[in-house]
Amino acid sequence: MENNWYEDENLWKNFEPILFNENRIKNTPPEVDKIITLLNIKESSKILDLCCGIGRHSLEFGRRVFM
Numbered sequence: 001m002e003n004n005w006y007e008d009e010n011l012w013k014n015f016e017p018i019l020f021n022e023n024r025i026k027n028t029p030p031e032v033d034k035i036i037t038l039l040n041i042k043e044s045s046k047i048l049d050l051c052c053g054i055g056r057h058s059l060e061f062g063r064r065v066f067m
Contacts, residue, residue: 019054032060041066 005011018024035041035057046067049058 025056028056028060032057032064 041047043065047058047061049055
């Protein structure tokens with residue numbers, strides 16, 4: 001029987017306090033500010049999200065009208 005990690009509810013229960021931590025969500029806008037500054041990203045830039053989380057940075061970039 002094949003065991004797919006993404007079907008294991010315990011995985012999500014264990015990571016939920018880390019991934020959806022209120023402090024992480026709150027710190028997203030300043031983190032994006034730092035990313036923009038460090039990488040000198042212009043408003044016309046396109047940004048690729050490599051899907052390694054819940055999308056908090058992608059959503060913040062989207063709120064700021066990045067593509």
